[in-house]
Amino acid sequence: MKEVSVESVTSPQGQSRTKKFFILILVIGAAVIIITYDSHKEDLNLGGYHSLSSYHPEIQRKTQKGFLVYSPKCKIVDLDPFNPEAIQFHKVEDYVTCTNEELLTYVTKNDNVARLHINMSVLSSHSHKNVHCCYSNITRNLESQAPDDKIKISQCQDFTDSVIIHEQPVLVNCTNNKGFTYKNVHVAVSITKAIKDKIGRSKTKRPLSVLMIGIDSVSRLNFIRTLPSTYMYLESQGWIPLLGYNKMADNTFPNLMAILTGFDPDMSNQVCNPDTTSLGKLDTCPLIWHNYSKHGYVTAYVEDEADLSTFNYLKTGFKSPPTDYYFRPYILAAHKLGITRVDKVSYCTGPETSGERIMNLAKDFSVTFKDYPSLGFFWMNTFSHNELNSPTRMDRKVKAFLETLAKEGVADNSIIVLFSDHGIRYGKIRLYNTGWLEERLPFIYFSLPPRFKNDYPRLFNNFKTNVDRLTSPYDFYMTLQHILALGDKAFERKPSVGCPTCRSFFDEIPYNRSCEEAGISLHFCTCYGYSEIKLPKNVTLSAAQFVIDEIHHRIKSEKRCLRYKLSKVWRTAVSHSGLYSSNNESYLLVLIQTIPEAFFEATLTVTGDIAYGNFSLAGTISRTDFYNENGWCTKKLKSLCYCPKQWTKP
Template identity: 45%
Template sequence: MVTKKKTIINRRCIYIFFVITFCVFWMLYLQAPTKPDQTTSRMEYTVTVDLKYLVTNLSLTNNETENIEFQYAVHSSKCKIRSLNPYNPEILPYYNPKKYVRCRTKDLLTYVKKENNVATLYLNEDAVKQYGNGEVHCCYSEITRSKKFQGSDTPDTLVNVSHCNQFNHNVTMKNDFALVKCVHKFEDVYKNTHAVVTINKKIKEKMEQYENENKEHLSVLFVGIDSISHMNLVRSLPLTHLFLKENDWVEFKGYNKMGDNTFPNVMAILTGYNETTVFKLCNPRIVGPLDKCKMIWYDYRRLGFITAYGEDEADISTFNYMKKGFKYEPTDYYFRPYIVATEQQLMWIPVDVVKYCTGPESSGERIFNLAREFTSTFKEYPNFGFFWMNSYSHNEINAVSRMDQKIVDFLADIKKTQILENSIVMFISDHGFRFGSITYTHTGWLEERLPFFYMSVPKWFKKKYPEKYENLIKNTERLTSPYDVYMTLQDILVLSGKNYTVTKSTGCPKCKSLFEEAEKERSCEDAGIEHHWCTCGNYLTIPSTSLIAEEAAKFVISEIRKTQMNTGFNYKQCSEFDIKKIISAGISDTNYTSHKNLSYILVTFQTEPEAVFQGTVSINMGAQVPTFKMEGSISRLDVYAQHSWCVKDSVLKKYCYCQNSLTFFVSNFFDDLRHIFNII
């Protein structure tokens, strides 16, 4: 009986073994590479079709441009940027202005006043009744940046919040940042944070040094709003646009971004580096290098300017999204601890999936208040302020319209308080809206690459330097880039009488200060702009079903796979993409480049799994065997955060669609088996 049972068990084991073996080999067969003639060997994709024949015999379908004379914002033989209609019929389906969202229904229960460099936190007695019929008990905590960050991987996010000390009507603030909590009958009724700018000993020394020099000074103020194109400002911020026009702000019509997102475009302004050089010399993926990076605000601080930096949305801010930020405070006044504590300690209300409301105040208005406080405190002294906002513009193309009146209020305030009299103010964005179906349109393509940029120059500067101001006006109708802004910031140091030697931008050696006349015949190459981001070329529509469009899309897919593999082992967590549908394609006109043998193909396509990519590829028609070449990076136009959760690398995230856990496990299991059995 026992022997019979053993026999049955052995048979079952043998049967299970054969079933498993069969399944393994069947799965290996299914996962084996396809035949070479099926064009799925993406890792070494080569174009086998006659590209020269396809291009020269291309039938263009650019019917809408026939017999039409366009108006141009920039017009030269090397660059033609069309003047856009902010209410273009192509854009109108996406235009939906928003109403301002108020973050509170009651008056603020606390406020701060500053006199003789002493900041006092007050209870708003008039508002107490709104928070309860009886007494309201309040306490406050100091917010500071943690100095115990040795060994920490996130020193730029560490903040300390002290014990909450009770106060009655008012209390003197010992620190620039405070958290306030109030209760009524043991129930929390109010919570808020406050920031103020007080002058410490080190700053006093700077101020005294300037008073001894007694020289005319120029201050610099950056006010940045994320993801707003020039035309979107005109369309969504009509009050702001009117204010800028009526107050003679200089409007740059050919300002072209040089990189994909915020980080490369801001770093081009602050360092003059392109993205490759930034990651090589200032690697933001590890703690420390950003502190040693040659950023222009370090020069301003070293040469006696009082410096400040503030940005909302701490998780996605310029130096912290997928990056480590700063180990040490990069400016004299660094407002990140205040923003981090505000977002951590207060209840925030999302609008368009960003932290629009942080407690009873909007995140954007907090940044405006910081800029007001900083500039008014140091109005009579040379200062450099960099203030950036993401919380009301980043995720939805119409969202910025909510803040139109608030932006005008801020601009009117800095005019009324005479900040503009000694300051060059740069009102600027990094790029236009980068995601969604609007970017599939020709107008959306242009808007993404053409952010807004306005500049205010003091009246005395115009009189003292008429030629420089004249050059500035000329440059409003020339192609310009963030590298020109970097050169301008260096020029301002020289004009301020500082012992400073201007150095060329490594990302754009030909770029010059905006106070010098830019060449009229200027190409994107001259301005440090990759072809993929360049708006100088007029792309003529070609059929999305044409063979050249299909071949270009296949080439871009192969480049995506190469990029995935170059990031390291983690690429195996990402699916391989297949072309599902070509959305649009275009070919550059013959005047786009000085290289007459080059043609450029712009292709936008949908993939399986779900993603939308856009790439620019060149074809050298002068070569014996014309081949494709990738021009710059590849854009991903869909919102992909929820699909790239499995990887942390910022480059890989952009080109990843995560396999589910089971698929990833099975795929790697069979990869290992192939290796073991030397099947592949």
């Protein structure tokens, strides 16, 4: 990795007296990294991590060795998860418990009747005497101007031992006169009369259910590093990855909207207008779960971090519940129990981890409706969003959750997708080539029910073929339509607005496909690959200043944003070979550090000889450091803006 400071590119004087010492340090450091790298692979039993053929003998990858995707238009390199750049940042974190005691209350469900219990053995073991418990029902506050962010809590009703609860979440409060206090929130998935009627009206024949489980900000490589037990379980159980799955835009919202609507960012904002203060616009957005609902599917949606939820972060949220089972009131109530932050996210809500709450909901929903058509979308941020190694805490929990789904028979009639939206977008790893690649290549795995291979052999073969083809979230959208059409021939699949040529994962994806043809922005495209290049100092400075000028142009409407000066140029890299260039163009990747301190990454199109510095911006500009706190003074320009510290945050 090349680091250029403003001083070093403007001063020609060498540092020859320190060169030998510096080289010695580099050699020793490299040796330590290699030793650590090999030991990590051995400890995790991942020496042959990319052993897809050993678990899937029917899948014969045709890609050239060393590449995930290899075609004239796209070559995505196959980096080792434990490469020296990545391993220096790898660390296994301990699971954090949210309470030292067993939960005092729990829920059981028999014959569609849910019952809230007090765990009497916990009371006796901890000598809690004269404990008084009551429960309150939790509902959305429909009278509020922001019903997606407000809840109503009913009067607390006393109960002893156990009590029947219904579809609403319940808040439990237990106390005694000696200062003992226990609070928790519970919810059970009960089949209401309305849902029974909906299932009865369904005309879908032999429908395949869909269970989508998302873990935010996890690349394919970091999935292997931080969730090794889960990874090995998926591989051993025949889950199939899509190795060329490339994000299409920067953060969560556009990538999930591409999956759920087929829209590109401009169309998402135009049609769904999530940032508007006019409540209800999101309710008219053509999200794919509405299509499933119309065809008799039972739908569910929830995310674990209330403040970071896809449709609520800097957005208005929904006026009415968007799915049959919408668990946001449960999550909002859980946040009121008290939050324990780990890595700056709401890891614990009360006595339970936020991530495990989501997995429990996903399990309850999918088991309840395993014999009926359903679509569930369950998303987790709180053990993965902010830090590279955070997922290591939950590896065994995620694996156990997936094992339970299989044991309960959910996988027998459901297509289960475990996936992410993108890799980690912040932190020191982003200064390296592995960080650049990982940010753009999220992990994605499919579990196809046994009958799928027999009922749809051609589609199954197409899916296997697509393992090493370039794919995108728009293809995911087309796949969700395809699944719905399999159960109802009358359902008409429509092209994705954001990518009219994109296809279902069950249709053969073209071998020779470009990022443009897959709807992927050039700045986020991994097809071209980049090699570090030592440019003339004046060209390096010119490219860096061009990026800063582009930032200033974008933030000129926000007077509170500070203006930047160049501090360092961390990377300059050029796209591999001229095969991908046209009209005498090439692509230059630039990563800079500024004053005030911020890190920006941009892809520049270079026309003609790169030495002449004829630059234009290819797509957007990425911010690779945490910007939430220093971008507080603006909403739409948050990632580019650095707000003055002397101003008081409103």
